[in-house]
Amino acid sequence: MTATLPAAFADRLTRILPADRLDGVLASFAAVKDVAFRINTLKAQPDAVLAGLRAAGLNPRPVAWSPLAWVVDAAAKRALTETPAFYQGEIYIQNLASQLAPLALAPQPGEMVLDLAAAPGGKTCQMAALMGNQGWLSAVEPVRDRYFRLKHNLDQQGVSIAHCYQKDGRAVGALTPERFDRVLLDAPCSSEARFDLNDPDSMAHWSPGKVREVAHKQKRLLLSAIHALKPGGVLVYSTCSFAPEENECIVHAALHKLGDAVEVTPVDIPVLHQPGLTEWDGKMLNPQLAHSVRVLPDSLVDGFYLTRLVKQRSTQ
Numbered sequence: 142m143t144a145t146l147p148a149a150f151a152d153r154l155t156r157i158l159p160a161d162r163l164d165g166v167l168a169s170f171a172a173v174k175d176v177a178f179r180i181n182t183l184k185a186q187p188d189a190v191l192a193g194l195r196a197a198g199l200n201p202r203p204v205a206w207s208p209l210a211w212v213v214d215a216a217a218k219r220a221l222t223e224t225p226a227f228y229q230g231e232i233y234i235q236n237l238a239s240q241l242a243p244l245a246l247a248p249q250p251g252e253m254v255l256d257l258a259a260a261p262g263g264k265t266c267q268m269a270a271l272m273g274n275q276g277w278l279s280a281v282e283p284v285r286d287r288y289f290r291l292k293h294n295l296d297q298q299g300v301s302i303a304h305c306y307q308k309d310g311r312a313v314g315a316l317t318p319e320r321f322d323r324v325l326l327d328a329p330c331s332s333e334a335r336f337d338l339n340d341p342d343s344m345a346h347w348s349p350g351k352v353r354e355v356a357h358k359q360k361r362l363l364l365s366a367i368h369a370l371k372p373g374g375v376l377v378y379s380t381c382s383f384a385p386e387e388n389e390c391i392v393h394a395a396l397h398k399l400g401d402a403v404e405v406t407p408v409d410i411p412v413l414h415q416p417g418l419t420e421w422d423g424k425m426l427n428p429q430l431a432h433s434v435r436v437l438p439d440s441l442v443d444g445f446y447l448t449r450l451v452k453q454r455s456t457q
């Protein structure tokens with residue numbers, strides 16, 4: 142392995158992370174990660190899936206905080222993707238960090254739910270399973286090939302309540318004002334928390350300019366997501382980035398613009414994490430951001446940022 146982290150990124154990390162967490166996070170970029178997957182209850186019963194995987198010679202390990210989350214060794218990934226359970230949509234390979242966002246949103250059967258940046262659809266499928274395929278799930282994705290991949294995955298995973306729209310999420314709030322009980326915005330981001338020193342391509346497009354560019358889009362996506370949410374509704378904003386400009390600063394800007402119409406609420410996270418930042422680059426941020434969560438990466442879990450917001454009143 143000869144790749145190194147982009148120098149500007151490594152320098153920023155020393156300012157973002159507490160000193161006692163830095164070495165662990167740096168080590169995670171070099172780790173060959175074991176593979177987490179989620180059992181899809183829309184297609185199969187967990188006991189039957191696990192029995193099939195064991196019969197195929199795999200040895201799935203449980204995850205303490207979710208009966209549907211399991212892990213196999215990195216070396217077993219290929220074998221996992223060759224099982225009937227995989228190609229029949231009974232399991233979905235999904236990092237544990239990514240599984241946390243739908244759990245924090247907790248969509249209920251019968252609700253109106255919006256997934257504003259949906260492809261390839263891992264979280265859309267997980268939400269449909271949490272809803273028992275009852276209710277309405279709008280899934281938005283503007284990029285054509287990703288939109289078709291999303292549709293394919295939803296179909297393969299047995300999701301029957303999803304309605305897919307090839308649209309720019311920034312327009313959706315104005316088109317469907319205050320229509321949804323819950324909204325997930327798993328925003329397009331710089332993907333810093335997925336950097337992999339074993340795969341230099343994962344870092345090839347990163348630059349401070351890229352962070353600024355996605356932050357601009359994220360700000361408008363979050364306002365659109367909030368406008369689409371009913372008063373009393375719940376929203377989860379997440380990214381796989383460490384950059385405060387893509388995380389706390391985005392939520393801070395929405396709180397600043399909308400005042401007490403939205404509130405950050407605490408969320409239980411069962412993996413290693415730290416509270417969101419309340420200061421960045423010498424600027425104080427809304428103190429509510431301490432309720433947001435920075436999941437710290439290790440040899441299994443990706444880095445992740447997550448905020449849970451509740452809409453207190455109409456923004457019309």
Ligand SMILES: C[S@@+](CC[C@H](N)C(=O)[O-])C[C@H]1O[C@@H](n2cnc3c(N)ncnc32)[C@H](O)[C@@H]1O
Pocket residue numbers: 239257258259260261262263264265281282283284287308309310311327328329330358362
């Ligand atoms: C982090 S990925 C979503 C991953 C997905 N939630 C999952 O779990 O499978 C972000 C997605 O947002 C899409 N995207 C980019 N610009 C967008 C926009 N203006 N509106 C909505 N989605 C957008 C990207 O193409 C990408 O598919």
